[in-house]
Amino acid sequence: MRVVRVAVVGGSGYIGGELLRLLLGHREVDVAAATSTRLAGRRVDSAHPNLRGRTDLTFVAPADLGEYDAVFLATPHTATMGRIRDYLAAAKIVVDLSADFRLHDPESYRRYYGRPHTELGLLGRFVPGLPELHRDRLRTADRVSVPGCMATAAVLALHPLVADDLVAGEIRVDARAGSSGSGAAVGPENTHAERSGALRVFAPLHHRHEAEIGERLGRPVLMTATGVEAVRGVQVLCWTRLADGVDARAIRAAYRRHYAAEPFVRVVAEHRGPHRLPDPKILSGSNFCDVGFVVDEAERTVLAVGALDNLVKGGAGNAVQCLNLRLGLPEDTGLEFPGLHPN
Amino acid sequence: MRVVRVAVVGGSGYIGGELLRLLLGHREVDVAAATSTRLAGRRVDSAHPNLRGRTDLTFVAPADLGEYDAVFLATPHTATMGRIRDYLAAAKIVVDLSADFRLHDPESYRRYYGRPHTELGLLGRFVPGLPELHRDRLRTADRVSVPGCMATAAVLALHPLVADDLVAGEIRVDARAGSSGSGAAVGPENTHAERSGALRVFAPLHHRHEAEIGERLGRPVLMTATGVEAVRGVQVLCWTRLADGVDARAIRAAYRRHYAAEPFVRVVAEHRGPHRLPDPKILSGSNFCDVGFVVDEAERTVLAVGALDNLVKGGAGNAVQCLNLRLGLPEDTGLEFPGLHPN
Amino acid sequence: MRVVRVAVVGGSGYIGGELLRLLLGHREVDVAAATSTRLAGRRVDSAHPNLRGRTDLTFVAPADLGEYDAVFLATPHTATMGRIRDYLAAAKIVVDLSADFRLHDPESYRRYYGRPHTELGLLGRFVPGLPELHRDRLRTADRVSVPGCMATAAVLALHPLVADDLVAGEIRVDARAGSSGSGAAVGPENTHAERSGALRVFAPLHHRHEAEIGERLGRPVLMTATGVEAVRGVQVLCWTRLADGVDARAIRAAYRRHYAAEPFVRVVAEHRGPHRLPDPKILSGSNFCDVGFVVDEAERTVLAVGALDNLVKGGAGNAVQCLNLRLGLPEDTGLEFPGLHPN
Amino acid sequence: MRVVRVAVVGGSGYIGGELLRLLLGHREVDVAAATSTRLAGRRVDSAHPNLRGRTDLTFVAPADLGEYDAVFLATPHTATMGRIRDYLAAAKIVVDLSADFRLHDPESYRRYYGRPHTELGLLGRFVPGLPELHRDRLRTADRVSVPGCMATAAVLALHPLVADDLVAGEIRVDARAGSSGSGAAVGPENTHAERSGALRVFAPLHHRHEAEIGERLGRPVLMTATGVEAVRGVQVLCWTRLADGVDARAIRAAYRRHYAAEPFVRVVAEHRGPHRLPDPKILSGSNFCDVGFVVDEAERTVLAVGALDNLVKGGAGNAVQCLNLRLGLPEDTGLEFPGLHPN
Known part of the structure; x- marks a missing residue:
């Protein structure tokens, strides 16, 4: 199988960093880009010092997002929906880790996130990124919304x-x-x-x-x-x-x-x-x-x-598990680390 | 008012140490003795290094307990009842911080502490050491049982x-x-x-x-x-x-x-x-x-x-508050420390 | 002895809060004012929740500083010297906890704090607030500069x-x-x-x-x-x-x-x-x-x-010890808390 | 290349657990046994709960140690030397993580470990397990002594x-x-x-x-x-x-x-x-x-x-790196985890 080219949008935060850690260690994936408004032009490992020696990537501005096989959205709640058309254009597979497409009920979104949803047509079009409940749908899902931790x-x-x-x-x-x-x-x-x-x-x-x-x-x-x-x-x-x-x-x-x-x-x-x-x-x-x-x-x-771990199974790891499912890979590819004891 | 002579039974544990901290700083109290089976003969500040410079007391063996105005029992659950007669003989006022006289229902004691109570005649004879609920009774109580934290x-x-x-x-x-x-x-x-x-x-x-x-x-x-x-x-x-x-x-x-x-x-x-x-x-x-x-x-x-704080209002401080009530002192005597921020 | 009226300038920070904790519990002192630019008009215990129940003070703006027996300066390094004339006018006794009058060598100040000292005439006129080295001078010192933690x-x-x-x-x-x-x-x-x-x-x-x-x-x-x-x-x-x-x-x-x-x-x-x-x-x-x-x-x-503790002997407590010395009080007045074990 | 059969002696401690974590995730290694005197017969994941789902191994008694391609010794200082002959008999490659063969000077051992060394003939026969200083010798070393963290x-x-x-x-x-x-x-x-x-x-x-x-x-x-x-x-x-x-x-x-x-x-x-x-x-x-x-x-x-990390590069990970060198594998096999940020 050919290597899958992915991008991480919002790569400087904690979920973005965790996605980068997992994807850089994923043998079937090539991390082609990580975006950051604030850190564009700086090295990825300046924000994520655990990745020193693992990557020479630098952040690019969101405007420089190209085309990829898959993009992961580690963007803020309520901001993601405003840019979702761009992201959907950037890749066939979009895995969203923000809250914007988790709820299917627009009234619920408004109540809990304090503003109306602006992409009602897309609400309910993202498959919940929970393999344990939605494995079959995730095998073919091009739009995935990863639940909160x-x-x-x-x-x-x-x-x-x-x-x-x-x-x-x-x-x-x-x-x-x-x-x-x-x-x-x-x-x-x-x-x-x-x-x-x-x-x-x-x-x-x-x-x-x-x-x-x-x-x-x-x-x-x-x-x-x-x-x-x-x-x-x-x-x-x-x-x-x-x-x-x-x-x-x-x-x-x-x-x-x-x-x-x-x-x-x-x-x-x-x-x-x-x-x-x-x-x-x-x-x-x-x-x-x-x-x-x-x-x-x-x-x-x-x-x-x-x-x-809120950043792994509660976010980035769950997202990678969904990608693995979608790609037909063993679900644990790139997710082998078992945790530490004591810690 | 004359100074009140007190003893702490079980002075080497954490509740014992906290009693000693509070009582050594209490202006109406004289700490006359602290017992410890394990540390008899050693300095109190060897177990409680925060008390260095505050006391030259050494622990005495429980068998060397004398007579005092009040004794505080910081002894283990299920062991206190076996020695309670000695303690009641050692002082008019007995404040028990173990669990042995908290419950009034012997069946409940057996279920939660795994053995039958051996002093049924004393069960229910200790006033619960909770000033907020039992202030009036505590003003004259000679036997007080301080609740769990x-x-x-x-x-x-x-x-x-x-x-x-x-x-x-x-x-x-x-x-x-x-x-x-x-x-x-x-x-x-x-x-x-x-x-x-x-x-x-x-x-x-x-x-x-x-x-x-x-x-x-x-x-x-x-x-x-x-x-x-x-x-x-x-x-x-x-x-x-x-x-x-x-x-x-x-x-x-x-x-x-x-x-x-x-x-x-x-x-x-x-x-x-x-x-x-x-x-x-x-x-x-x-x-x-x-x-x-x-x-x-x-x-x-x-x-x-x-x-x-489980060792203060959840134990030693609450016990001192009860003593203050019993002695007719302002309830906050020796309990002025307000806590720290940040901490 | 009459009660000493004091003010804390810069009362919303950590050193300011610790001064307030100690001074509110000091039996010879009346805390007459605490200033804060940011929190003027708000309750002191909104910034220092450990003081709930201990004070109803509200912060005043620095411009509303009145006259007191003593003022404590918990103001930022390099900002204190610009206002020092006002503070010296506000009280006979000034205890500065910033760094601005610690060094006696202006060249050293410039090197370590990155700007020239603007009150050269006062440099060296503050007695170092270290009772263990300067007790005799502190007994009569009206200007004290407390060292760094x-x-x-x-x-x-x-x-x-x-x-x-x-x-x-x-x-x-x-x-x-x-x-x-x-x-x-x-x-x-x-x-x-x-x-x-x-x-x-x-x-x-x-x-x-x-x-x-x-x-x-x-x-x-x-x-x-x-x-x-x-x-x-x-x-x-x-x-x-x-x-x-x-x-x-x-x-x-x-x-x-x-x-x-x-x-x-x-x-x-x-x-x-x-x-x-x-x-x-x-x-x-x-x-x-x-x-x-x-x-x-x-x-x-x-x-x-x-x-x-950097906020106590490394700051606020040391300042209070200096005040006690200056007032002829026992040095440990208001400083009786011995610390906790375990903690 | 055929899979290498290894055993961990002293598998219930923290270094032992870390060896098991790394070796169970190592694609060229088969963990054939883990010994524990105290836990013989119990599941490995009862001591190391992070390995739940990763292994069904149970600990065996040290006396039941068989023959392997390599054994790792996570045994206590001063106890290892008394059993070293057994361990050398159990495998061609022995990687010792205790202190017993780190020092080459017997007088130094006596001074720092409080007793005379009992295997003087073997002192100095273990190559220090530090690839950065001794890579060439480690490529062929059958006896390795991993340094302290x-x-x-x-x-x-x-x-x-x-x-x-x-x-x-x-x-x-x-x-x-x-x-x-x-x-x-x-x-x-x-x-x-x-x-x-x-x-x-x-x-x-x-x-x-x-x-x-x-x-x-x-x-x-x-x-x-x-x-x-x-x-x-x-x-x-x-x-x-x-x-x-x-x-x-x-x-x-x-x-x-x-x-x-x-x-x-x-x-x-x-x-x-x-x-x-x-x-x-x-x-x-x-x-x-x-x-x-x-x-x-x-x-x-x-x-x-x-x-x-004292348990990884300061112990188990360094030991695995030495094994990789000895086996001609890429040095980072099984050691890919880069660490977490934040953590």
Whole structure:
């Protein structure tokens, strides 16, 4: 197979950098361009020092975007839709990592992102970039919209429960997130002195990812989000109730059945030990989403837990997995790194 | 008033050390003894290096405990009850910081601590060491049982809601805790390399503090606990539903009414900013418990948040506050430190 | 004694906040005003959430500065000198925490701060705010210039060695500093994601504090500085060589002699254990500077170590200690907090 | 080429786990066995949860060691030499990661490791596992002794200066190390509460790695080591003086010349920015050793800086690089991961 020429639009941010790390190490891909408005003309490794020795690329201005086999959009929410026609013209395959084409309901977009969507004709035309739920469609999808990091963790943690009708009633999602989820943005709340060691409940009721989770699962959820001391990592705790007649054995069976063949979802639900349930601590850099659960039959309650690296399975890694699917490559091509322990 | 002679039993652990820090700086108190089985004969500041220059005390063996005006028990759960007769003989005022006399229901003790209680006659004879709920009784109490750190945070966060019948239905408590809550215990799961940066769901459904919270509030709760990256600090997020007819204004009024006169409970419920809700990051060393809330009237839901330093308001500071009450001193004597920002 | 009315100029930064924390808890002081250009009209506790419940002050604009018994200047380097005449008019006692009056040599100021000094007549008219070296002068000093945080640590660590002529040859100072030393400044290098866990050699050869250290000790030093993972805290390692005939016993005796009576310098030089040498981990919030040393007689070398909280003994606490001296108060008034362990 | 069968002796520790991570991802290697005395019979991923989904291996007892093409020894210092005959019998190629065969001088071993060496006949028969200095010998070496983590960082940082006679006089090495360097050992000084945020000068003068550095460079050094807040990572700062006639240009040329062709040494010596000098923050999981330098011609001084991940280039990764060399494979086989930013 010939090498695939790709470009990363918005290559200087954290998601852009992670895409570059993964794509530069991908044996079937040639990174032909990375754009940055701010850093055009400067070396890619000036923004991403981990790539020193791995590339001599320099950033180009967005206006200099050429034609490629695929482009990845690591551009800001609400800005992507304004340029989407250009991006669609630049490549047959477009993988969008912004939020602009995640929601299919324009009213929902307006509510959660604070402005009307300007490309209504394209809404719903991007396949959700979640191989575990949409693998078949992704094999032929030219337009992919990768979900948000917390949404991916929550959807994968809850999917077996909801898809198999094992739970009933309200679903509460308690998300904890590292600081890189804010991107490389600079602000007084985001300095090391202010953010270090914080337990900052930044979205006490209603985080915008709850709309995505609701659309993907077909069930509303209530979501709270707290910033915790970490650079990378998302963990979600999801509480809900067992449906009538459901027991712990059925829950376990559902997780096994849904995920036994998944290359990047591991079921972690042990009875003891520090690693009995998913923890993002050991997932930095890897494309795994670990999911687990605990059932209390007497209380008729279940806790589902999901964890991932927000920049990898929660963003760039998931995007590369989608590209692999689309290209007919093994899904884990370029995504072999398993994470570190200890870390 | 004459100086009060006190002893700290179990002075080498973290709660013991914090008691010593506070009591050595307390102008009405003379620390007459600190016991330690393991460190008898060694200087107190060899275990607590922050006290260098503040004391020349050496630890004595528990068998050398004399008579005092008050003793504080910073002894392990399940071991305290076996020695309680000795302690009651050593001082008129006994403030227990272990779990052994927190629960009044012996069956509950057996279930959560794994063994039968051996001093049934004393169960229920200790006044809960929570000034905000039991101030009047504490003014004359000779036996005080200080609640667990997460229990104190959850009870104070939820108390206005429950006492005023503002909420209905299930209460879920999601607790996050720093590593010092495990005490100075040494184990493979507790090393820096293993614990650093972890999001460890160590009590996924049912933490033992839920029994205490239930007894204090008169309402059952379901509790989950996660170890987070911090040495000190507890934060609880508590979800429940608004009772019929209750709105956000009523919730706010209840918190103000219950806590306006409290010296160590601050209502933190702002609309924006990194400090809009309680965060233990700024509470290390202080005796404050910050509580806050967010109401969604449309969803009929309320999130209550509590935060404290587990070794201070969650233990030693709360114990000193109880002693102050018992002695008729200003409640904040020796507890003036407000915490640091940034930290 | 009547209460002393003080103002803090530049009250919204980290040093300003720490001054406010200490002065609000100081029983002989009344905090009459805190200025902030940016936050004039807003509550002091909006910038310093640890002071909630401790003050209802609001910031005033610098132009509204009145007259006080003492003013503390927590204003930026190079900006202070331009306003110094106003400040000197506002109070008899002026304690400057900026760098503008630390150096007595104008050429040195120009080299390290990048511009000529504009108040040459006042240079050298401020007494260095280091009680351990200048106690007698500080008892009557109306103008005090508090040294930089790393300078204080290094001068106190080295002073017994240099003052008693115990060492010879070059002195190398290796400083490690937490992120709060950069102040509340916002910048792309200072975000949590970038700064967390860093070992950033930001001043590889020649940090500006080396000029201060040289002036105070009367000996040049070579200084390197690294940002480490901490919010508060400075540690300096200082290597030099034993002078002829000097042995370890003489070194130990010198430290004891110089610091035995000091309220805020502790000699920490044990033979084993995790706390054998000074570590800022246990000093957050306290006014201690711990100093220690290790001697290798065979190699004729000595390592001196100093540690402190950069915002307290490295700034605000040291300033309050100077005020106490000037007012004839016990030096530790308002500075009683000993620091936390663990932390 | 046929796949190489390897075994890891001491597979349950941190170095053992890192060897397993790298070797399981190495396309030319088959991991045939991992031994552990403590965990024999248990799954490898019970000790190394990052390897879930990557291996179904279980640990075997050391006594069950069979025959392999290569064995890696991740066994404790002073214990390795007692079993070395067994290990040499188990495979033609033996790569030792303990300290037992690093030093060639038995007297030095006795001094730094506290006991006499018991295999004097084998001392000096292991080739130092440092490809940058000993590549040719390693191509045919059946016995390799991988250097200590801090030694590797210091030797690589200093090698161009010493090999080209560019510096003169004493060399001081200031090492900073994360907690994983202590291995998975459990002790009261090593708990999260005690170790978190510490700046612990655990080897104030004379760390045992100074003997290795001295042997490799042919020049004595004086070494200090401090534990810093990190799980992984070593950074060394090395101060020395320029030899007569040497200027900054000569220094830069030497680094370029020595390392231009090295796959895992990057010269990082920029003039500004947060990444101007080597920082282990961006090296976790990678096999890079970044080296840099700053020269002050006026002071005739040079600072050399080195950084690496102590478990990778400071241990397991270096060992795999040596195996690749010995097998005639590209040196970076299985070592492609570049590290993360941010992290």
